[in-house]
Amino acid sequence: MKKTLALIAALVAAPVSLMAQDFSQGSQAKSWNLYGEVPAIFDAKVVDILCELTGDCPDNCGDGNRQLGLVRTDDDVLIFPNKNSQTGFQGASADLLPHCASTIGVDGMLIEDPDIGAQNIYLLQLIRPAGSDEWIKANTWSKRWAEKHPEAAGKGPWFRRDPRVKAEIEREGYFGLGLEEDKAIKAIVFE
Amino acid sequence: MKSLLLSTFVACGALMSPAFAAEGERISVKGEIIDTWCYFSGVMGGPDAVIGSAHHTCALWCSAGGIPVGLLAEDGTVYMVMKIEDSSDSASGDTQLRLASHVIEADGMLYKRDGLNYLVVEEVVTDLDIQVRNAEDFGTVPPFAIPKADR
Structure with missing residues (x-):
């Protein structure tokens, strides 16, 4: 009986000990x-x-x-x-x-x-x-991105040149709230 | 006693098996589509700074860069988003990018495994656009998000 209970306890405890590895x-x-x-x-x-x-x-x-x-x-x-x-x-x-x-x-x-x-x-x-x-x-992501976007070649980091990111910012602004609100927030943040 | 031992073994095996962990549960959940790396790592600041309008440009960069998006629910639970409707492009997909920083109401399947919540969004019921307007509090996160020429 004691042996059986010990075995059951070991089985129940097994996942916990693995987590602590x-x-x-x-x-x-x-x-x-x-x-x-x-x-x-x-x-x-x-x-x-x-x-x-x-x-x-x-x-x-x-x-x-x-x-x-x-x-x-x-x-x-x-x-x-x-x-x-x-x-x-x-x-x-x-x-x-x-x-x-x-x-x-x-x-x-x-x-x-x-x-x-x-x-x-x-x-x-x-x-x-x-x-x-x-x-x-x-560290291969940027290389893959450059291969996929030859039209976006240029200076500066990829995320400033990414066509989809640029399109989103042109449409909704840097804060994502529309171009008018973007202008108003910039005036507050960078005053 | 043998039968007790056997049933205990089967129960423990079931608890540890990936099939058990990956059993799905239907849920409806509302929350913001976030960039999980900035949120979990704290690399850009605390949790309040890496959501909403303040962090929107960074959320776009991370989504485009293939960092996994999550859904941050109102109770603080983070769901790793593996699919949105027909798009299983969870690494840099167009749908994930378009929804960056938006609050959505979603129906889908929840899978729990090894301490993380994984969400397969079957339907975006409502897209509430950006709801957290925190740019006035935090500025841009990170500070270089807007190039000097555009300020």
Whole structure:
């Protein structure tokens, strides 16, 4: 009886102990001085998150149009890479797409802030492709953007030249409230 | 006793299985379409500064840049938006970009997994445009959002 109860207790406790696992050992991730950042290096399978959740699974993880996730090998936890290693405003899907359905090594920062619901959010910095010992930087988004938008080539950061962003700002202003209100707010903010 | 052990094992297995975690639930929810990286990381400031009109230009940049959009509900819950109506282009899609900073009322399916809420929006019932007018309080977030020539 005692043995059986101990086994039941161990089974119930198993997910809790897995959640508490430390993935920081051996990480080379650089701090971004973010509240709630914790270095995390682990192996994971690259998945199309919508496919993982709902069974809606197009070829090649959605060909770069969908958010990609990381199912961690050690505990099957789905990690959501929100950001790649470039400074600026780029997600991580472009860096993960070449590794769709493969198990890779990743290194970066987990963002954990329970007060605002951040759990298993990831800043992806480095990737070790399947079968390789080399770590590569997760920094390919801007290159992909430039290939996709040759008409927007020029000086300055991509987000000042992006045709869709420019069109939205031309239509609704920087504050998104219409051009007249934009002018009025600018007068207050920059007076 | 064997049957108790077996049923406990099955129950624990079900709790840990991805299929259980990904079971959907129909919901209606109202909230702002936000840029989840700025919200979760705090890189641009606190939660009140990275929503609404103050942060709109940055929300456009992040959405265009493939950073996942979320829906910030009135009770503070964040839903990671995986699909909006016919568009499953959750990485830099046109629909996500067009709705940046807008408050919407949405019907859809909620999937919970590993501490995050994932939302598949089946219908945008109402698009209320930008509701949080906080630019007068915070200016532009980040401060360089508007080029000097356009100020």
